[in-house]
Amino acid sequence: MNHDSKIYVAGHTGLVGSAFLRKLQESGYRHIVTRVHCAVDLTTQSAVEQLFEQERPDCVILAAAKTGGIWANSHHPADFIYQNLAIQTNVIDQAWRSGVKHLLFLGSSCIYPRDCPQPIREEYLLSGPLEPTNEAYALAKIAGLKMCEAYNRQYGTRYLAVMPCNLYGPNDNYDLESSHVIPALIRKFHEAKIAKQSAVILWGTGTPRREFLHADDLAAACVLLMQQETVTAPLINIGAGQDLTIRELAELVRDVVGFKGEILLDTSKPDGTPQKLLNISKMKSLGWEPNIGLKAGLKSTYDEFCH
Numbered sequence: 001m002n003h004d005s006k007i008y009v010a011g012h013t014g015l016v017g018s019a020f021l022r023k024l025q026e027s028g029y030r031h032i033v034t035r036v037h038c039a040v041d042l043t044t045q046s047a048v049e050q051l052f053e054q055e056r057p058d059c060v061i062l063a064a065a066k067t068g069g070i071w072a073n074s075h076h077p078a079d080f081i082y083q084n085l086a087i088q089t090n091v092i093d094q095a096w097r098s099g100v101k102h103l104l105f106l107g108s109s110c111i112y113p114r115d116c117p118q119p120i121r122e123e124y125l126l127s128g129p130l131e132p133t134n135e136a137y138a139l140a141k142i143a144g145l146k147m148c149e150a151y152n153r154q155y156g157t158r159y160l161a162v163m164p165c166n167l168y169g170p171n172d173n174y175d176l177e178s179s180h181v182i183p184a185l186i187r188k189f190h191e192a193k194i195a196k197q198s199a200v201i202l203w204g205t206g207t208p209r210r211e212f213l214h215a216d217d218l219a220a221a222c223v224l225l226m227q228q229e230t231v232t233a234p235l236i237n238i239g240a241g242q243d244l245t246i247r248e249l250a251e252l253v254r255d256v257v258g259f260k261g262e263i264l265l266d267t268s269k270p271d272g273t274p275q276k277l278l279n280i281s282k283m284k285s286l287g288w289e290p291n292i293g294l295k296a297g298l299k300s301t302y303d304e305f306c307h
């Protein structure tokens, strides 16, 4: 990938895709192609075919996906498996058909078995059962990774599949039913502060551990990967290198927002997987490391939420 490459960023309005746009523009990439969802429905094969015929990109960043937090995943598994399989199948296959050599597919750390050893190495893929709350989404993402591997093997493409830990940052989804935990907590603590409530309710036991990376750190890692053509093994973990409990996260968000009340637990809500800390030594061996600490990242994300 060079500065003259035509790069199609699928999903550019979301948390991850918008971070890619910022990073690519700041790094001097001039030919970026995007389409809003209402212009091209990526679940429709003919629409994707037409887009590739019109634009003929050199590289593709596949950040378009049906995503959501624990509640959305466990209540809408059909949407998660169908939409993700359709989007990625259409985009990956059409990329190959139109001669795209470089593609980067965004997966998720939930592809790994629920109870695998920590920190999770890439080799642990398919070594045990998945976490039930997000099995449908995880299976779609595993299929996307396997599709990249298969096209590389059969057609000599260089399609990479990165597996990030939980992400946060600008342009996240703040809907309390479908969001991930960080945007949910920012919103809950903010609204509780404004309404002078005495407590905020946290789902689950607060004991699960999660690893959080700012979307800008993810985009920087991925652009580096796309530039380093020596990397050919498609599966690569990208994470912060450390995790914390949901209770500790809630205390951090409470402090950032400036809420003075209590944190209560709703243990009727699911915890999900107990821990999913990624081993990021492959990515670090390329000279990358995360730059945005969790507290600083939460502060800037809260500022963006307020404006």
Ligand code: GFB
Pocket: 068, 069, 070, 071, 073, 108, 109, 110, 133, 134, 137, 138, 165, 166, 167, 179, 180, 181, 182, 184, 185, 201, 202, 203, 204, 208, 210, 246, 269, 270, 271, 272, 273
């Ligand atoms: O971020 P989250 O929804 O997703 O939840 P997962 C992380 C943890 O935070 C869970 C707890 O243990 C939740 O029970 N939590 C506490 C809350 N309060 C809240 C709240 O108000 N909202 C939310 N959403 N959670 C998703 C997967 O798993 O993460 C996807 O379902 C994907 O497949 C994604 O991998 C990154 O980390 O549990």
